[in-house]
Amino acid sequence: MLHSRLFLLIACSAVLLTCAVWGRVLRVSYIGCFVDKSDRDLNGLAGITAIGAESVHKEKTTNSDMTIEFCSDFCSVGGFNYFGLQGQKQCFCGWSYGRHGKSNETDCNRPCLGNSSQMCGGNWRNSVFSLTYPKMSCFKQSKMPNLTVSSTLPTYWSLAAQTALDCLILCEASAYCQAVIFSGQQRLCHLLRFAYPPASLSSTDGDYFVRG
Numbered sequence: 001m002l003h004s005r006l007f008l009l010i011a012c013s014a015v016l017l018t019c020a021v022w023g024r025v026l027r028v029s030y031i032g033c034f035v036d037k038s039d040r041d042l043n044g045l046a047g048i049t050a051i052g053a054e055s056v057h058k059e060k061t062t063n064s065d066m067t068i069e070f071c072s073d074f075c076s077v078g079g080f081n082y083f084g085l086q087g088q089k090q091c092f093c094g095w096s097y098g099r100h101g102k103s104n105e106t107d108c109n110r111p112c113l114g115n116s117s118q119m120c121g122g123n124w125r126n127s128v129f130s131l132t133y134p135k136m137s138c139f140k141q142s143k144m145p146n147l148t149v150s151s152t153l154p155t156y157w158s159l160a161a162q163t164a165l166d167c168l169i170l171c172e173a174s175a176y177c178q179a180v181i182f183s184g185q186q187r188l189c190h191l192l193r194f195a196y197p198p199a200s201l202s203s204t205d206g207d208y209f210v211r212g
Ligand SMILES: *[C@@H]1O[C@H](CO)[C@@H](O)[C@H](O)[C@H]1NC(C)=O
Pocket: 035, 102, 103, 104, 107
């Protein structure tokens, strides 16, 4: 079992170009129109204040060019399974949906500001979509991004690892891991919840790999 995983990880690194071109999301599917409340249905961004270039406020990012593709790309940075669009320009990410019940489809009637052919929810209504990722990940080594994640809660955890490959295997085993920083000197694997380093680790001396 361990050997087949190792083989796949290594095989995968030979097709990194494919990963980079296709991005991580395999499929985006519309689920339906769902009720939202101030206790947000899709609350995966709780505690986050910025991801890369996007600021996050009260569990959502808001953009006057909002589209389904924008929100899908944004939520895939955290590996989320679901995203919701609301009120023409708001994007929420989450690991579950539907806590406040389903709504009538006609309630999701607000066109997206970035593409009027798409619906971006309604008044306290989310257009909810699912995101599907490949079963096996690819990992791409790259320069540490200069953009970071800012959060009031921790967005990484650290485990002992002897080699970079051990670190990638740890990441592969968790749906919550989107990238790693492996410090060979400390024999430490930092597993990151988002495909950007936390601000507190951005100057760590280590090898950065992002899940593809
Ligand atoms: C759906 O529409 C019906 C009829 O207009 C209404 O009674 C019901 O409350 C609506 N459901 C929701 C969740 O808004």
